[in-house]
Amino acid sequence: xxxxxxxxxxxxxxxxxxxxxxxxxxxxxxxxxxxxxxxxxxxxxxxxxxxxxxxxxxxxxxxxxxxxxxxxxxxxxxxxxxxxxxxxxxxxxxxxxxxxxxxxxxxxxxxxxxxxxxxxxxxxxxxxxxxxxxxxxxxxxxxxxxxxxxxxxxxxxxxxx
Numbered sequence: 001x002x003x004x005x006x007x008x009x010x011x012x013x014x015x016x017x018x019x020x021x022x023x024x025x026x027x028x029x030x031x032x033x034x035x036x037x038x039x040x041x042x043x044x045x046x047x048x049x050x051x052x053x054x055x056x057x058x059x060x061x062x063x064x065x066x067x068x069x070x071x072x073x074x075x076x077x078x079x080x081x082x083x084x085x086x087x088x089x090x091x092x093x094x095x096x097x098x099x100x101x102x103x104x105x106x107x108x109x110x111x112x113x114x115x116x117x118x119x120x121x122x123x124x125x126x127x128x129x130x131x132x133x134x135x136x137x138x139x140x141x142x143x144x145x146x147x148x149x150x151x152x153x154x155x156x157x158x159x160x161x
Contacts, residue, residue: 009117009153011060014074015044018061028063028070031113031149039065046071050095057092068109069093075116082120086112086130086148094146109145119152126155 006013018024025036046062061072071089079085089112097107114120121128128150132142 009074009076009115011074015061018072019044024061024063024072025065027072028111028113031072031151032111032147036068036070037065039063048089048092048096050092055088057089059089064108068111069097070111070113073112073114075114075120078118079116079120082114082116082150083130086114086150090146090148107145109147111147111149113148114150115153116150117153119154120150121152124155126152128152 008014008017018027019042021039021042024039024042028034028036041062041064043062044060046059047056048059048062049056059071060074061070063070063072071093073089075082090110093110093112094107098104119125128148130148130150132144132146134140134142
């Protein structure tokens with residue numbers, strides 16, 4: 001049988017590699033520029049189903065560290081609606097984190113990270129860091145503790161190391 005070489009972008013390989021806690025910590029630290037402590041929960045193909053009649057999501061790799069959660073996705077094919085997809089993933093995370101009557105202050109800080117083979121926004125950036133801010137007062141940050149980061153691998157050669 002010939003040897004098969006898998007790329008990091010292969011779904012099975014991506015999930016397998018990122019389900020190693022130390023590798024996952026290092027990838028998150030490099031991608032987000034933050035220290036990531038002890039990962040207490042790590043799962044590939046994490047299903048989040050906010051309601052029985054709603055569309056669920058299957059997250060490539062979902063991790064929990066302290067009061068933070070991380071959804072890490074590999075997007076190989078072009079995705080024209082990545083903003084809406086990230087919004088839905090964020091909503092699924094949030095809807096499944098609180099029990100009935102629990103205070104919103106208990107929502108964990110969350111990070112939705114997409115590694116994309118192509119540029120989903122077609123703006124030529126290697127990295128897109130998306131946060132909610134007020135358009136009328138840009139210095140005002142919403143303070144919702146949700147962070148979205150998109151990496152455009154097609155622009156990788158333009159990034160200075």
